[in-house]
Amino acid sequence: MFFLLHLSTVICVMIRNKKNQNPETMKNQPIPHPIAPGNVAAYDFTLSRKQLYLTCQAVTVAVSRNRSIIHVNPLMCSDSDKAHGLIAFVNNEYMLPEYAYSLGYGYQHENNFDRRRGWYPMTQLTNAHQSRLLNYHSGINVDVTSADDNFLIGLEIEKESDIILTHNKSARAVLAQSGWKLERDGSLDSNIGYEMVSPVLPLHNESVINASLKPVENLINGNASSRCGGHINISRRGLSTIQTAKLFEHSINLLYGMYPSRVRNHYCGAKTWTDIMHSGGNKYQSLALKNNRIELRIFPAVNNLEQLKWRVELMRILVSPRSYHSFHTDAEIGIINLIKNAVRPNTSLGKHLRKIYTPAKLKSMLTRTVVAARTYGNYNNYTLEHAMAIVNTL
DSSP states (O other): OHHHHHHHHHHHHHHHHHHHTOHHHHTTSOOOOTTOOSOEEEESOOOOHHHHTTTOTTEEEEEETTEEEEEEOTTTOOHHHHHTTSSEEETTEEEOHHHHHHTTEEEEOOOSSOOOOEEEEGGGOSOTTGGGSBOTTOOOOOBOOOTTOOEEEEEEEEEEOTHHHHTTOOHHHHHHHHSOEEEOOTTSOTTTEEEEEOOBEETTOHHHHHHHHGGGHHHHTSOOOTTOBEEEEEEETTOOHHHHHHTTTTHHHHHHHHOGGGTTOTTTOOOOHHHHHTOTTOOSSSEEEOSSSEEEOOOBOOOSHHHHHHHHHHHHHHHSHHHHHHHSSSHHHHHHHHHHHHHOTTSHHHHHHTTTOOHHHHHHHHHHHHHHHHHHSOOOHHHHHHHHHHHTTO
16 A cells, blocks of 8 residues: 555656646746756747857757747856846846846946946936947857858948847847847947947858848848948968958959048048058058958948848959959059959959949949059059050940
């Protein structure tokens, strides 16, 4: 009899435990996890374990019927995670930021007017828009390239748009979804400005780039003012920064011709090629030399996704092997080959330029290119006269 009673008790406990593990009953209950002695918060934004690990190694997730149960281990969260607001601490609980937003809290960045930093009720924030962004140059890096990818590209897109607040966007959620960072930028309107920073992407893998752009398409299509730019970073495995820069020695003049309003801009203006090569760490120029890459700052604001894709394709053309042998030779030959490839309608460059330029506008743009080469390049008069004669065939 005792054995039967004991067995009945065990079965009841098993049934009760099984009931507690039912996904429907688990939705709003903490789920024990070996690395999560801290508090648990439930929220409605489903993320995969891999995506969450982009933000904090101390976060794990159990998905139950399209609802996520988030575990945060405060002992494993680094100071950096907390400093960037990737982990919220509200009412003595650690949680992901989206849940904190739903409770009416936001992240306060430290600034010159308010030295506080942390999570506060929205009504106490100095700037609700800024509370949803990461710090400028947050130090969080996402790389989706492989060892087989030679040329790498990174995109920086400045925006002045209220889409962050009107669409209830959060930099932390965007980072977890896509690997893109939404950062503060002091050169933009503090109420609507932000800078989008892409993961490191494989330049010649269009499918990977398109997959990265898709989750942030509405942000890329957001408004931009004349203060905004669209910087493009390029590197090539096996080449130094100087060697990578030299790939653009001639084609930089083409970019000057394309974007004349940026040529005299303090933050991205043109310089002679000699000055660029000896600029050290000065970033305020058309082509900035970084530790492991170059940054093309001459590009103006990105107005929409299609325009951005056009620029990425332009980069592929300018660094392609065919272009390499055509453009990146002797200085005099290089600029002539660049102009020839732009004028001819059957070349990759010629076809690409004609997607956005009429013949008349193409001729005007290439005329500006030759003028820029005369002003900032190291070419003799005969070469430049030859280049202009080719332009005049249009």
